[in-house]
Amino acid sequence: MRKILIVGAGQAGLQLALGLQSQGYDVTVMSNRTADEVRGGRVMSTQCMFTTALQHERDLGLNFWEDQAPRTEGLGVSVSAPDASRPIDWVGRLNGYAQSVDQRVKMAGWLETFAERGGKVVVHGVAVSDLDYFARAYDLVLVAAGKGELVSMFARDASRSPYDAPQRSLAVSYVHGLGPRPEHPDFLAVRCNLVPGVGELFVMPTLTTTGPADILFWEGIPGGPVDVFQGIRDPQEHLRVTLELMRRFTPWEYDRALNVQLTDAGGTLSGRYAPTVRRAVGELPSGGLVLGVADVVVANDPITGQGSNNAARCAASYLADILAHGDRPFDRAWMESTFEHYWSLAAPVTKWTNAMLGPPPEHVLGLIGAAGALPPVADRIANGFDDPADFEHFFFDPGLAAAYLGDVQKQLA
Known part of the structure; x- marks a missing residue:
C-alpha cells in the first residue's frame, strides 16, 4: 500500500486525502490545528464554489452541506459612478447553482471524517527540516499549506507571475441580517460591485457556523480609500468601517445592510498577498522532493472568486494522476507533468484574474x-x-x- 503524506488541511489537501483514502491509499494529513480549533477559529476565506468544483466534491461523496447551504443561482455586476449612482446593474443566471460553505465548517467536518475513516491526522506545525525526514518515510509528500515557511521551498515562476506585489487589500465580514436585493428577491446571487479607481465589493450568500449568512468582501486598490483595514483589530470596528465604505461607494448595498451583525467574534478577516505562480517541485536540503498543491503553487487574487474552485480542480487533477501512476516512483518528471496537467486548468483562471486586477480596456x-x-x-x-x-x-x-x-x-x- 502506497504511503502518502499531505501537509495542510484545506480544500485541496483534505479533498485529495479523502479521495486517496477511498482508493485504499495509506494517507497521513498534517494540520496545525485540530478540527475543533478550526471550527472555533477565525474565518479563513470567502469561498464561493461553482458547479464544476461542487461536482468534484459530489464525485467523492463529500457534499455534506449541500442541502443546508444557500443555493446561489445568479451572478450580478454593478458599476459605481463618481456620484455613487449605478449606471450599470445586471444579473446573469448560472447554469448550475453555486454554494459557499465557511471553511471552518467544511474543513473541520472533513478532517473529522478523514480520521473516522481510519486516516492518520497529525496535529503539528511543520518546518522544512521536518519534511526532510518525512520525504524518506513516505512514497509521496504533498504540500498543501499555502502560507508560512513551507511555501519558500517553491520558487516563483516569473514567466507566469506578472505581479510581484499585492494588487488589492482584502477585508471580509461574515454577517447575519442582510436584506434581499430588491432587483431579484426570488433568487440569490453573488453581487460584484465595481468602483473604478477604488476597488470592488463582493456580497455572497454562505453557510457558516451559525447558519445561513452573507459575506461582505472589500477588495481595495493599495493606497486607496478602501485600503484602511490593516491596523483594525476589533471586529466591530472592522464591520463599522466596512459599512461606512458601503454607504460611501455602494449605497444600494448599504441600504440592505442597515441591520447586519457579525455572525461571531471570528467573523472578520483582512490581509493582502501578491498573486504568484510558483515552481511545482520543492527540493529539500537532503535532496528529497515534494509536490506543491493548489495555492502553494498557483495563488490568484480572490477578485474572481476562484481560490476554492482552483483548489478543487487541483485536488481532482492530482488524484487522477496519482491513481494512474500505479506503483511507479513519484519522481521529479512525474511531479512536473502532474502540475502541468493542473496548470492547463489553472492557466485560464490566472489569465482572467490578472486581467481583472488592472483597469479594464x-x-x-x-x-x-x-x-x-x-x-x-x-x-x-x-x-x-x-x-x-x-x-x-x-x-x-x-x-x-x-x-x-x-x-x-x-x-x-
Missing part, C-alpha cells in the same frame, strides 16, 4: 455595459466564473468581443 467595459441590455451576455459572463476558459473566446480580444456582441444582437433582433 474599452472593449471589456463595452461587454459589461452591453450585458445590461443583452441577457445572453450577462449569462455568459456569469457562467465564466464556473468555466474561465470560455473567456478566451470573447473577453480578451476586442475583435472577438465585437463579433460576439454582433452575433447576440442579431439573434435577439
